[in-house]
Amino acid sequence: MAVPGIDTLLLRIFLAFGIGALIGLEREQSESGGIFAGSRTFPLFALVGALVQAFFPAMLPVALAALAVPLTVAYAGKVLMRGDIGLTTLTAALLTVLLGALAVHSERGAVFAIIVGGLVTVILSAKPTIHGLVDGIDESERRASLKFILVVFVVLPLLPDRELDSLYGLNPRFVWLMVVFVTGLGFVAYVLGRILGTERGIAVTGIIGGFVSSTATTVSMAEKTAQNATLYQICAFAVVTASIVMFPRALIEVAVVNPALLPSVALPLGAMTVVGVVAAVVLYWRTTSDETVEPEEVKNPFRLRPALLFGAVFAVVLLVSESANAWFGSSGIYATAFVSGLADVDAMTLTLSQLAAEGTVSTEVATTGIVIAAIANTFVKAALAWLLGSYRLGRLVSLVLVVVVLTGLLFLVV
Known part of the structure; x- marks a missing residue:
């Protein structure tokens, strides 16, 4: 020293x-x-x-x-x-x-x-806040969290930190670390929501829902408009907010897995975020003062079954992406990104960040693939708004999200 x-x-x-x-x-x-x-x-x-x-x-x-x-x-x-x-x-x-x-x-x-x-x-x-948060967690949530934490600390040290031929070249510890990271990101948002309380408002609900599960938030808001069509504007605001939170969430994941890729990905996803925020603000201003909707209760993401499911999805996406790149080049990556993005953006974002870090794919291919996955998932939100919500909700959400998608495509081309 x-x-x-x-x-x-x-x-x-x-x-x-x-x-x-x-x-x-x-x-x-x-x-x-x-x-x-x-x-x-x-x-x-x-x-x-x-x-x-x-x-x-x-x-x-x-x-x-x-x-x-x-x-x-x-x-x-x-x-x-x-x-x-x-x-x-x-x-x-x-x-x-x-x-x-x-x-x-x-x-x-x-x-x-x-x-x-x-x-x-x-x-x-923060003693009162922390004690209030703990007291507000019911027994089932507490058991789920304890199971998840136990599995993390018991299983993680036992997993080999190397690529295994028996798992087609997968690194078990890396896969599980990504599961813990994504789940932990959602848990931070969940804790924030519990601290802010049920009166946090629809704006924060959309943000928190976007970090935990933007799809679940979209489904919930669409169902509310199906029950009461007059709520379409405030529900559209929540759906758009939850959808655009997906972009900064992806940027956080890229920054953790492969910081060198961040400058390339930040431009299209950042532009999509800015356009989405502006659109969300306009939607909020258009809502009338008597338009209110009960904030959605976000589920604790520290649950074992969804975590294991994400781990399986991530492992499959990683294997398929490597194979698609070897067989079909960048076009195979883009096709995989679109199909994977329909279900989950996190898996493809983490996969391409890792492949770019290893040099398996180029920075340009990884960036394009991540944006394609984000665009595919954005289309899913618009489709859910149409299928499960009112006509006005589907039309308004689709209009906003199409503009967001076009912005991403524009910055990809440029």
């Missing part, structure tokens, strides 16, 4: 103090620390970690152990006086010492100390 200059060291020590003060203020304001620790004690914890790391780095474990003794005594006193057996403040205190040490460890350590310190403060201050 390089030894920082005195000016840099002082700056990082002040940084450590600030992180400790931030956490300490939160603990005191929430009255969770109480007599245990507060706005003065937490900055001192951070300073201990910073100074020991700066001048006696080998003694950091000893310093932590030495602090753990009085912290344990103080914690026991808190339990006896208040009957509060929560470990949050004790854990935050020990973590603050480590953050103080991390702040002076290196430049990268300072950046991580800021990020982690901010996350710790957010988690501590």
